[in-house]
Amino acid sequence: MSDLQKIKNVYFLGIGGIGMSALARYFKYTGRNVAGYDRTQTALTDALQAEGIDVHFEDNIRHIPSNWNPVETLAIYTPALPDDNKELSWFMEKPTWLIKRAKALGMVCNERNCVAVSGTHGKTTVSTMTATILRKSKAGCGAFLGGVSKNFRNNLLLPPENSPWIVAEADEFDRSFLNLFPQLALVTSVDADHLDIYGDKAKIEESFEKFISQIKPGGKLVVKKGVELDTSKTQAEVFSYSLSENADFNAVNLHLSSEGGHYCFDLKTPDGIITHCKLNYPGLVNVENAVGASALAFLAGASADDIKSGLEEYQGVLRRFDVKFKSETQIYIDDYAHHPAELKAVIGSVKALYPNRKVTGIFQPHLYSRTRDFADDFAASLDLLDEAVLVPIYPAREEPIAGVSSELILGKMKNEHKFLVEKSDVPGLLKERETDVVLTMGAGNIDGISEQIIEVLKNKN
Structure with a gap:
């Protein structure tokens, strides 16, 4: 089977993931029956249930709708799912169409002119900014976003009927982005990451070069200046x-x-200067993201007014330089940064925005393998903080690795003001310490204590 039109039912294994939930919403909108499993109940799964999608949290085949015709059913799974998942095994034995999330996203996006945002960091912000601008244009766009846009309060933007454009994150994890054949593409960065998948940086670069070679004839590629990538691998017109x-x-x-x-x-463009752009969203790193997003929107036909209006109205993404609390004496920002380069960028942006103020950072490492591979770089980035707090590693899809823990990073740090505590003990530690600007960082569940942190900071005013 290769035709989505034949599909009446779509089942998601890992439906609570940000990318999976956007696809679930899309297929629900197109009239399919949608259901799925996830290990953990979250605000996102609650929202899916409120939208009429059947979600359960027990890995049990009895929860799979028994009245669905297998030959009319598409099952989509995330590569983060463990191999021993009972429901995944059940679908493998049935005459259903079973595919990874990336393939499903490619099938949907490749039906239109895809604007693909790639890079080892910055994808979510750039893609959301691009979509915010393009929604101002006459053509409009749809979008599959890697975070919840504050402008649209969703991670899915349904495309207007006549719009040719759909914005999507091109994720390098598991080589997912090789399922996309975009009209426009952007590369923010090509740093060493996901070495559990690629092995070394050369293999990562090779994968990115394969991705840009898939840009459609007549397409265009935007690459951040300084990114080392062989653009001779693409026939697209290249911009920096x-x-x-x-x-x-x-x-x-x-x-x-x-x-x-x-x-x-x-904003300097190939056609001249767009004057008086204003980004009502903090962080120097986000100005760079705004330049990249504006470039994509410009090449997709957005006008100068569309670009200026979209940037000015951009409100951000949950967990991306997300200002959670601000008073005269206390500021709290939450960010998804989970790679040393991302930590360096967000800490630098905070320090540029609030010079001469004490910055206390709380970091939850994500994955044992990433912690092992980049312990030295994590330590160097965290040393940029005035005060650093580490909590235990969020394992996500991995089993523990002997000798790898947050203490590995702590031991390499030169910062004299450093602590290692349980995540639940962070609010108490902040209560005892003098705080000014507080920053939580990580791709795990560190944001789960944000309300407690806010309460502590409120009581300091």
């Missing part, structure tokens, strides 16, 4: 972007607004 270095797209006259906290700049 940068925060402030000379490139096809870059910011000029960049400065903090007189009110403080937000950046204003002019």
